[in-house]
Amino acid sequence: MKKTKIAGIGHYLPERVVSNKELESLMDTTDEWITERTGIRERRFGERHKETTTTMGARAAEKAIADAGIQKEEVDFIIFATLSPDYFFPGCGVLVQRELGISDTEVGALDIRNQCSGFVYGLSVADQYIKTGVYKNILLIGAEMHSMGLDFTTRGRNVSVIFGDGAGAVILQPTEAEDQGVLTSHLHSDGRHAEELAFLSPGCHGGYHGAKELYGFSDSTFDTVFVTQKMLDDALIYPHMNGKYVFKFAVQKFPAVIMEALGTAGFQPSDLDMLIPHQANLRISQFVQKVLKLTDDQVFNNIQRYGNTTAASIPIALSEARDEGRVKRGDLVCLAAFGSGFTWGASLLRW
Numbered sequence: 034m035k036k037t038k039i040a041g042i043g044h045y046l047p048e049r050v051v052s053n054k055e056l057e058s059l060m061d062t063t064d065e066w067i068t069e070r071t072g073i074r075e076r077r078f079g080e081r082h083k084e085t086t087t088t089m090g091a092r093a094a095e096k097a098i099a100d101a102g103i104q105k106e107e108v109d110f111i112i113f114a115t116l117s118p119d120y121f122f123p124g125c126g127v128l129v130q131r132e133l134g135i136s137d138t139e140v141g142a143l144d145i146r147n148q149c150s151g152f153v154y155g156l157s158v159a160d161q162y163i164k165t166g167v168y169k170n171i172l173l174i175g176a177e178m179h180s181m182g183l184d185f186t187t188r189g190r191n192v193s194v195i196f197g198d199g200a201g202a203v204i205l206q207p208t209e210a211e212d213q214g215v216l217t218s219h220l221h222s223d224g225r226h227a228e229e230l231a232f233l234s235p236g237c238h239g240g241y242h243g244a245k246e247l248y249g250f251s252d253s254t255f256d257t258v259f260v261t262q263k264m265l266d267d268a269l270i271y272p273h274m275n276g277k278y279v280f281k282f283a284v285q286k287f288p289a290v291i292m293e294a295l296g297t298a299g300f301q302p303s304d305l306d307m308l309i310p311h312q313a314n315l316r317i318s319q320f321v322q323k324v325l326k327l328t329d330d331q332v333f334n335n336i337q338r339y340g341n342t343t344a345a346s347i348p349i350a351l352s353e354a355r356d357e358g359r360v361k362r363g364d365l366v367c368l369a370a371f372g373s374g375f376t377w378g379a380s381l382l383r384w
């Protein structure tokens with residue numbers, strides 16, 4: 034049976050480096066607090082009038098296409114994972130097709146809205162198409178332009194100091210090789226925690242029970258108008274995160290889903306050559322490493338330099354790990370993510 038291999042990979046990071054010190058000038062925070070609680074020292078922000086989630090995704094895609102040694106016209110399906118799309122609709126899949134100049138091919142474009150686990154979900158979807166022979170060159174992108182939608186006042190500091198911009202992309206192809214390709218993927222969700230990490234408005238929820246109960250909104254908080262002045266005044270147009278609550282689940286679900294993937298394929302943590310965890314918080318990665326008794330050589334982290342880039346964090350980290358020679362042909366690699374939804378998942382593959 035055919036398997037799915039990562040035939041090409043690339044990433045793109047905007048040039049502008051934003052240090053913790055720079056954030057100190059915008060809100061009541063400190064370099065010490067951010068470094069100690071998250072491990073983040075700096076992040077990248079896209080250029081406001083030149084870059085978008087789509088354009089960054091396209092730049093990463095061009096690198097992945099070149100790395101795979103194919104022409105962009107050979108891409109036969111596009112999957113785009115993001116929580117910070119250029120438009121509410123249409124999604125970034127069609128926009129990146131246009132940005133790459135391959136709209137004439139009329140290939141399908143699918144958008145994935147699974148936040149931090151978007152890349153793992155996307156890989157699993159692509160894997161089904163490749164294994165069954167439907168497509169031969171799937172372009173999978175994870176990209177985020179968080180800097181456009183964060184509250185950079187003290188009110189939003191628990192969220193805004195964490196996130197950064199960037200993009201990563203892969204070309205997925207079929208392989209007959211025994212020692213290469215995706216071995217198993219495991220996807221999970223628990224919608225009971227939906228509003229614990231969410232971007233609530235604008236939206237059609239109208240005070241839907243989750244938001245209402247958790248945040249104590251009154252009916253008048255929402256009216257029939259899609260965007261209200263009150264939404265702006267109450268900062269409902271920015272992401273909400275119950276950090277401690279999310280953290281608690283993340284440190285349980287990450288190890289569990291990694292063990293599930295390893296167990297299904299008949300491996301143990303010690304067999305792993307590289308774990309690429311979604312870069313949510315360095316403390317979460319370190320906790321997972323400790324629980325699974327992994328060495329520093331077995332885990333890749335780059336959140337220190339880029340912050341949390343949500344759907345882009347795994348492909349950026351995987352691309353850097355490959356470029357640095359830390360992921361090599363035949364290596365056993367695990368990609369794992371947890372985030373808003375809650376959704377989480379893991380994929381195990383031979384590079």
Ligand code: UT7
Binds near residue numbers: 191
């Ligand atoms: O990728 C998506 C998934 N997301 C995650 O996995 C995030 C998981 N959660 C976390 O990473 C952590 O919970 C945070 C880094 C978000 C927060 O760290 P924490 O240790 O849980 O801090 P906290 O939210 O409990 O806040 C502790 C204190 C509070 O002050 P008081 O009430 O103790 O006086 C906050 O107001 O720190 C304050 N605080 C800040 N202080 C300086 C919150 N944000 C900041 C800030 N700078 N940026």
